[in-house]
Amino acid sequence: MERRVPGSEQMNWLRAALLAALISSCAVISSAEDRAIPLNQLRSGSEFLSPELRALQADAFANPGMLWVERGAKLWSTPAGSAGQSCASCHQDAAKTMRGVAASYPRVDAKSGFLLNVEARINQCRSERQAVAPFRYESDDLLSLTAYVNSFSKDYKINVVIDGNAETYFEAGRTLYYRRSGQMNLSCAQCHEENWGKNLYAERISQGHPNAYPAYRMEWQSMGSLERRLRACLSGVRAEMLPYGAQEYRNLALFLAWRAQGLPMESPGIRR
Ligand code: HEC
Numbered sequence: 001m002e003r004r005v006p007g008s009e010q011m012n013w014l015r016a017a018l019l020a021a022l023i024s025s026c027a028v029i030s031s032a033e034d035r036a037i038p039l040n041q042l043r044s045g046s047e048f049l050s051p052e053l054r055a056l057q058a059d060a061f062a063n064p065g066m067l068w069v070e071r072g073a074k075l076w077s078t079p080a081g082s083a084g085q086s087c088a089s090c091h092q093d094a095a096k097t098m099r100g101v102a103a104s105y106p107r108v109d110a111k112s113g114f115l116l117n118v119e120a121r122i123n124q125c126r127s128e129r130q131a132v133a134p135f136r137y138e139s140d141d142l143l144s145l146t147a148y149v150n151s152f153s154k155d156y157k158i159n160v161v162i163d164g165n166a167e168t169y170f171e172a173g174r175t176l177y178y179r180r181s182g183q184m185n186l187s188c189a190q191c192h193e194e195n196w197g198k199n200l201y202a203e204r205i206s207q208g209h210p211n212a213y214p215a216y217r218m219e220w221q222s223m224g225s226l227e228r229r230l231r232a233c234l235s236g237v238r239a240e241m242l243p244y245g246a247q248e249y250r251n252l253a254l255f256l257a258w259r260a261q262g263l264p265m266e267s268p269g270i271r272r
């Protein structure tokens with residue numbers, strides 16, 4: 001009897017390992033099937049722009065979004081709060097410490113369990129580490145610092161975590177994406193998965209990826225966040241407008257990032 005114990009433990013271990021391998025391969029298969037747009041068919045929104053706007057985005061001297069990036073660079077080393085610390089006091093040279101960071105956002109903050117986008121992360125440092133008021137949503141300060149941080153992820157491929165403590169947020173985002181809403185009773189998917197490439201009024205519908213944001217939009221004559229873009233889509237279908245910072249936008253943003261997994265970051269993008 002006693003000699004069989006180690007043997008059966010080994011059996012249990014083997015069975016557990018097999019099960020784990022099976023479960024993880026199932027997960028891979030099911031998430032690949034869940035992708036309405038296969039990874040090798042992803043197309044950035046910039047591919048749907050006119051040649052003029054695409055050229056403007058590519059030209060770092062002419063791209064108006066660079067004004068926000070430059071302003072962000074100044075803010076980075078501007079002290080705030082009674083300790084007189086700037087972002088640079090802790091993070092030093094952003095070109096080194098922020099490289100590729102934004103490509104993995106939205107991301108769950110391990111301590112609080114909250115899903116944070118880059119804007120929320122910056123404001124978390126403002127309130128918790130500098131002990132000053134967070135920047136207002138869509139303020140030039142927040143857009144500038146976000147554009148600055150994101151600029152160090154340019155050409156980095158989007159790569160977000162959706163399992164573990166991110167899973168609930170991800171699933172909530174996915175549900176929202178496929179839910180019909182507004183007076184027009186349309187889901188995000190009906191435009192960006194079923195009808196991309198087609199014209200809607202004066203616009204060509206893209207696959208609806210988040211990789212260009214914050215982006216300078218001609219219609220706004222300004223830089224705007226991904227949330228501002230999502231609000232434009234919601235108002236387009238006459239749906240209820242959620243306030244900036246709403247959890248729903250972050251959940252959606254995580255789902256959007258996963259849909260765009262592998263697509264290079266472009267911020268500051270130019271959009272129509
Ligand atoms: C009635 C069609 C329609 C619906 C529904 C819609 N959008 Fe859009 N969306 C557009 C159009 C038009 C644009 C601007 C052109 C483009 O990039 O597709 C756009 C742009 C976007 C962009 C920016 C793409 C880029 O590269 O700049 C994202 C992200 C996006 N939508 C996400 C969503 C999400 C998430 C939903 C659901 C909450 C949604 N959209 C619902 C039509 C729609």
Ligand code: HEC
Pocket residue numbers: 076085086087088089090091101111118121122125126129130145149
């Ligand atoms: C007193 C030090 C301190 C200051 C000042 C500070 N931060 Fe942070 N910041 C941190 C620490 C520590 C972390 C890591 C937090 C964690 O992982 O829980 C962090 C994380 C971040 C991250 C996420 C990095 C990643 O790899 O995910 C960003 C972006 C960021 N800070 C931006 C800023 C900006 C912008 C400012 C200025 C407005 C700023 N921080 C000011 C200490 C600071």
